[in-house]
Amino acid sequence: MKAIVIDGPNQIELRDVEKPVCGPGDVLIKSAKAGLCRTDLELLNGEVPDEWVSYPLIPGHEWGGTVAEVGTDVTELAVGDRVVSEGMIPCNRCKRCKEGATNLCENYDQLGFTRPGGCGEYVVAPRHVVQRLPRDVSFESAVLVEPAAVVLHVISRVMPLPGEAVGVVGIGTLGSIAVQILRLFGPRALIAYGIRTEELDFARKMGATHTVNVAEQDAEETTHKILGEGVDVIVETAGSPQAVRTALDTVRGGGRVGVLGIAGESARLEIPSDYFVAKDAAVVGAFSYTTSIWSRVLGLVNNGLVNFDPIVTHRFATRDFSKAYELMDNRGTEAVAKIVLEHDQSISA
Ligand SMILES: [Zn+2]
Ligand SMILES: [Zn+2]
Incomplete structure (x- = not known):
């Protein structure tokens, strides 16, 4: 063969x-x-x-x-x-x-x-x-289904509640999937953060209610303009230190941040060591997916809840x-x- x-x-x-x-x-x-x-x-x-x-x-x-x-x-x-x-x-x-x-x-x-x-x-x-x-x-x-399982894994760790404001950083494959899945939680706002006009247009097609071009706009300031505060939950999918930084900056105090992007072994991110305490934020990483999450994604696909x-x-x-x-x-x-x-x-x- x-x-x-x-x-x-x-x-x-x-x-x-x-x-x-x-x-x-x-x-x-x-x-x-x-x-x-x-x-x-x-x-x-x-x-x-x-x-x-x-x-x-x-x-x-x-x-x-x-x-x-x-x-x-x-x-x-x-x-x-x-x-x-x-x-x-x-x-x-x-x-x-x-x-x-x-x-x-x-x-x-x-x-x-x-x-x-x-x-x-x-x-x-x-x-x-x-x-x-x-x-x-x-x-x-x-x-x-495989990349979506990675996405649902991180989402399940920051579990959005109905009506919360949610964000996705990076609109490639993983980010586009994240937008589709997060929509199922009934968010009051679903904000996509990206660096290209094309990908932000695509995010809207996938169900994002707002988009922020982080190459041109200040992510934190723009988020506050949209919501009056930071997002409740944000998922980082881009795999770069800047993307993680955007997620940390735009989440509200007491919010949850899920990180799944892989930036490479040599990438470093410097943040104030008091960040977590001062912001009362939960920041969780998610590696790959479990069999149980995989089956749930297949259920979403098979029932036409995502396309x-x-x-x-x-x-x-x-x-x-x-x-x-x-x-x-x-x-x-x-x-x-x-x-x-x-x-x-x-x-x-
Ligand atoms: Zn892969
Ligand atoms: Zn084993």
């Missing part, structure tokens, strides 16, 4: 590799589409810490496809089922897994990082991470992967949210 393979930092190619073998408790899935994520670019650049990655690797931790084979122990999935798979593969035996914090599994394993992912034509995944997709849910929506299709802005055939990586690396002024790679479905087993 064909697969995109990252052999090591800055070494990537599309080539023929062995089709993976389906074990007794596994499902072999013909991958339809795989999302490209900033982390994939970091994998290519060799910027992901060693403990999370083992080269050579087939990337693709956001993906969906069709069941091609089921292991002998798998009874409730069948060939031809459309499915989506968690990227994280929790062991379900360790202390953290038993507590439900599968994102902190002590036996870390993840498709596209330590196991072959959705950028290969076929992927083997253990049965317990695979879930069926209804007919009317597109594979592109399936691709976005992720418009968030896919660019599509490339797998053979044009280098163009996709190039766009991810250098997006210019264009509004680029999710980039999706499509496998050639005319190729059979």
Whole structure:
């Protein structure tokens, strides 16, 4: 089968590799589409810490496809089922897994990082991470379940109450998803903070009631003009020290800040050490997602409560992967949210 393979930092190619073998408790899935994520670019650049990655690797931790084979122990999935798979593969035996914090599994394993992912034509995944997709849910929506699970994870940690004023910093894929999910809580205002006019326009389409261009406007002052005070809850999705700073500055005293962006190991943020006490603010980070959160996101998608299709802005055939990586690396002024790679479905087993 064909697969995109990252052999090591800055070494990537599309080539023929062995089709993976389906074990007794596994499902072999013909991958339809795989999302490209900033982390994939970091994998290519060799910027992901060693403990999370083992080269050579087939990337693709956001993906969906069709069941091609089921292991002998798998009874409730069948060939031809459309499915989506968690990227994280929790062991379900360790202390953290038993507590439900599968994102902190002590036996870390993840498709596209330590196991072959959705950028290969076929992927083997253990049965317990695979879930069926209804007919009317597109594979592109399936691709976005993974990033949406990361978003819902942080939102669940700063749990907005109905009628609160909420904010989202950064309107890429994660921010666009955050706007859609936060809308479900019935906020009195939903403010999007971004640096490009295009992305702020997009945020309004996704359901933001107000937008603040932080490249041109003072975020704190503008927020006070809109609300008369800071936001109750804010979610940072941009992955930069400035974005975290914007979130900390715009939340009201006693508010909650959720941080999920990854700015890179060398990024530093300096804040007054009395910030937390003086502002009486709760600031929480959220790493990845749990199985339980993943299932909830799938519920939102399957019941039509969110529509992720418009968030896919660019599509490339797998053979044009280098163009996709190039766009991810250098997006210019264009509004680029999710980039999706499509496998050639005319190729059979
Ligand atoms: Zn990702
Ligand atoms: Zn575990």
